[in-house]
Amino acid sequence: MIPGGLREEVARDGETIVFVAPERLLEVMTWLKETPGQEFDYLVDITAVEFRDRERPLQVVWFLRSLTRRADLRVKVELDAAAELAVDSVWGLWHGADWLEREVYDMFGIAFRGHPDLRRILMWETYAEGFPLRKDFPLRGRFSRAEQVRQALNANPEAHYSLDELSIADAWGDIPDDMRERLKRGERGTVPE
């Protein structure tokens, strides 16, 4: 048992799963990354699970790998669905967590405290129907198809991208002035009337 772990399980494929209390997550993750003999230096993925049994808590799962030790570990945190869905961000330990945490936030509505830029990543930022992978989300979305088409057609495609993403794409010097102005103002588009 690692320090800070609540309990351990062995997954079907033989990997170890460690359950951690949400408030001790960062401490445990720091220990796992920096302690000699652990050295989990690579964050493979972050995801979340909601079970069909609504009483069961949601799980957030971190897949860790130690490239030097060739070892894997899964860390899980259980969150009560009725309470506030928030855990600490591990972005400070692994910068690769940036988009992974945004995806979990986008699909499950789990907030990551301390994330530098917690926005939707797959759905557009004005998406107002909720969090698609939650069990209470209807398969076809909450709005009528006509309303979905209307909002989609009235969306501003440039607003899907942030300033950073555009500058990463080296498009900053090429985009029209008015678009650059809008991005500078941080304009994200609004839900059309």
Add this chain to the structure above:
Amino acid sequence: MKRVVESKEVAGQSPNYLLAKFQDLVDWAVNSSRANSLWPMPFGTACCAIEFMATAASRYDFARFGMERQAFSPRQADVLICAGRLPFKLAPVIRRIYDQMPQPKWVISMGACASTGGIFDNYAMVQGIDTIVPVDVYVPGCPPRPEGLLYGVLLLHKKIKGESLFDAERRRDEQPLDEKGLRLSPAEIDEVSEPFGNSVHQFRSS
């Protein structure tokens, strides 16, 4: 030239003269030149784009039908080929591409997903691109074989040759969005987006 009013033939020779309405002659000339040199704008989003590429490549080669130049800029394109599923996030993009294309312009909806949403009857997917842009030819299939797309292109040729500059009903007009930013009325969109087939019984994500 189906609308020839009169022709005179001398035995053993080609017709000495043809008589046709001037408007029909103009339509024939314009439509044949349009139909036989369509420049496609590929909008490939999924596996249909692979079949589209196969259609463009040497084995099937839609250059045989005057489509040898693929226009990767909408401003030099005649026909928009939407190959693959269209998520709502891409809906304003394809609409803008369509608006940027010069008149006259046509749209081929390639594959089940572009035409109806296909198996993706969910929160993220447009249920048929005809709710976004007017579609001329729907090519069924998942994905359609290159022969299917070629058949769709030939159908489009047929459709183009039936158009007319002078007849308001057969003329190709701009189809802008209405003041609410929609192409169809909300009731029509809901109707064409209705679930069908197996997805009728699926309502929950769990």
